[in-house]
Amino acid sequence: MFGNVPLIKLNSKNSEIKKIPIEYKEELQLQLLKSNLQKEAVLSFMFLLIGTFLPGMRFISKFWNIDRNIYCYFFYLHMALLIAPFAFLAALFFVRNDIASNIKLCKWMHRIICxxxxxxxxxxSIQNRNIDRLPFPYLIIMFYITFVIFLDKKExxxxxxxxxxxxxxxxVVLGAxxxxxxxxALxxxxxxxxxxxxxxINYCSFATDFINNxxxxxxNKELDKLLKQRTKELNETMEYEKLRAAFFANISHELRTPLNVIFxxxxxxxxxINGEIRNYGKEDIKKYSKLIKQNCYRLIRLVANLIDITKIDAGYFQVNLENSDIIKVVEDITLSVAAFAEQRDLILxxxxEIEELTIACDPDKxxxxxxxxxxxxxKFTPKGGSIFVNIYEKADSISIxxxxxxxxxxxxxxxxxxxxxVQVDRSISRNQEGSGIGLSLVKSLVDLHGGTISLVSEEGKGSKFTIELPKRTVDKNAEVQDGAFIDVKQNVEKIEIEFSDIYE
Known part of the structure; x- marks a missing residue:
């Protein structure tokens, strides 16, 4: 797992760490300080306790007529030096919870107390020469600091x-x-x-262990991040595969249903025609012919949507912007659908707010x-329901x-x-037909016009789609005349194609 981690090793000939990574330097110093200050606090407290015996020993030496030289040399200096551990403990009490923001002060406290x-x-030990002539106190504290306190080279x-x-x-001064x-001395x-x-060695070992950790x-963080990223990608891939599988199942249904009806x-x-069914006549043939036509329109709509969405994804789909009266364009389309809505017992x-407004748009799109x-x-409004198409003018845009x-x-x-x-009802036996690419295509067409589309909906109460188109025009010599883009026969056919997946 850690095969690619560049761990730091101590050189057997020279245990000094040559270079500490910059990103770890501050944190390493902080960890060293926290460890040292904690140990130095214990040591300072012990020294304060030991220091309290010195005045007592001084008075005892006087009372028992013991050679006071054993205890009196540097007595007052001893007392003065005891101020250092006391001051250290007091200062440490105030900065103990915020060492990181007082790192310079803590460094000097650490150096001075050592x-x-x-x-x-x-x-x-100098004073002790008259007892055993060996510097035991000095040697003891030296090795305590050596093995317990971490000091860098300068310190x-x-x-x-x-x-x-x-x-x-x-x-030398006291003439020992x-x-x-x-x-x-040796x-x-x-x-x-x-x-x-x-x-x-102790300092470098601590630093090496810290850096390696x-x-x-x-x-580990990189691996966790990579794992999360790969998991996310895997989930996205699985979701995409699930979506694609659902799409192909849906498309299969969309293709098979009209083909079955046509067949x-x-x-x-x-x-x-062959007379095998005697009670069927001309009207029955018209009915079946109408079914064939409707389902052919449905296949045309599906294929056209697939082709267009593929072109949009490939960047080959274009809108032909013209300066057209958007009010009339929307009104004519709405009125063309009125008869179809009436057949479904719907109010359209x-x-x-305005009667005329020319903007750059592709009327066909x-x-x-x-x-x-x-x-x-x-399709999704029950009989007796209502459909409203409203146009509002804004400062820089128009809302449909x-x-x-x-x-x-x-x-x-x-x-x-x-x-x-995406479909609201993805089941094969859903109430209404559809491929799930219609609204995606609508959004793409609105985006190509430089506009936006949004949805507000409440389950059981209806939906509201709002299209915002920018109020702009294109520089063209001739504008489209009112109604010039509309071919009534062609428009009726477009409605039949678009409404082909709605069965009465």
Whole structure:
């Protein structure tokens, strides 16, 4: 899992980390500080407790006539140095919850307390020469800091070397025994070198572990992100495959149903012509002929929609914008549908705020948009219902509203109703026919006009489609005259094609 993570390793010859990644540097320093301050707080508290014995030992040495030199050297300096751990604990109390924003202050607190604790023990060791002549306090605290506190290169040299000099200078000033002074100096020198090396190893080990953990965590985050992305892509692919399967099942149904009707009607006509069915006459043949025609229109509509939607996806579909009276275009289409709506026992009402407005549009495509919306309204509005077509003028656009009192659209389908192959009722035995590409085609045609289409619907109360078209014109020498684009015969045929999937 972590085979590609570039983990950092310590060099056996030189354990110093050459380069810490910039993105981890601040967080590493913060983690080091938090760890060090916590340990230094415990150490400072212990020093405060130990420091309280010094005044007592001073008075006891006086009372029992013990050589006060054992305890009196640097007594007042001891007391002064104890201010450092007390001040450290007080400062740490105030910044403990917000170390990140006080990182500079905390760094100096950490450095100063390390130095003072070592200096404190160096002074105790100097004074202790009259007892055992060995610098035990200094050595103990040195190795505690070496193994427990993490110091970077500058910090460790500063803390160890300065405290070492304090010890040596103190021994020389007080005139300690030369033999023991040299012995202790050599011992401390050797141990200081070892402490510097061990401290370096501990610091680098901590930094290396931290960086490697961060690299692994970052890699895990990348893997999680990639996994989520792949899961999303997989879900989208599965959804697309499900949609495509539903589309092909639907198209199969759309193709098979009219073909079955055509084939059945053709068989009945043949039987009637051949005299195999005696009671059928001319009117029956007309009825079957009408069924054949209607279902041929239905196939033409389906094929035309598929071709157009494919052209739009490929970028080959174009609208031929002309300066036309949009009011008359919409009104003529609506009135052409009035007779069909009346047959379905529906009330169709057209109303407009303005009587005339010329904008750039493709009348043929506007006609197609309106016929699709009106056919949906007729299809999904029960008998006795109403359909309203209204036109409103705005400052920079014109609104065409098609509203019905039909069955409405469920809330979970309103966002996706304009997507390709989406149907409110996807069952094979649905109440109304359709391929699920009509509204998608409508949206694409409106988009090609530079407009927008929106839907407001309430289930059981009806739907309202609003088309917004920009008020603009194209620079052409001749404008389309009123009604010039309308061929009555052709328009009737278009209505029959668009309404071909509505059965009486």
């Amino acid at each position: 130095f003072f604790l070592l200096a404190f023990c160096a002074i105790i 460790r040299y500063f803390v160890y070397i300065i405290s070492y000099m304090i010890y040596i200078i103190g021994c 025994d030369i033999y023991h002074s040299i012995r202790n 011992l401390i020198t050797f141990l200081i070198i070892m402490a510097l090396k061990v401290s370096n 961060k690299l692994i965590l970052d890699k 059945s009607a053709e068989q009945m006509i043949d039987l009637t 009402v057209f109303d407009t 506007i006609e197609r948009i309106m016929l699709n919306l009106l056919s949906n309204a007729v 509203v098609v509203k019905d009192t039909g069955i409405g659209i469920p809330e979970n389908m309103r966002q996706s109703i304009f997507e390709r192959f």
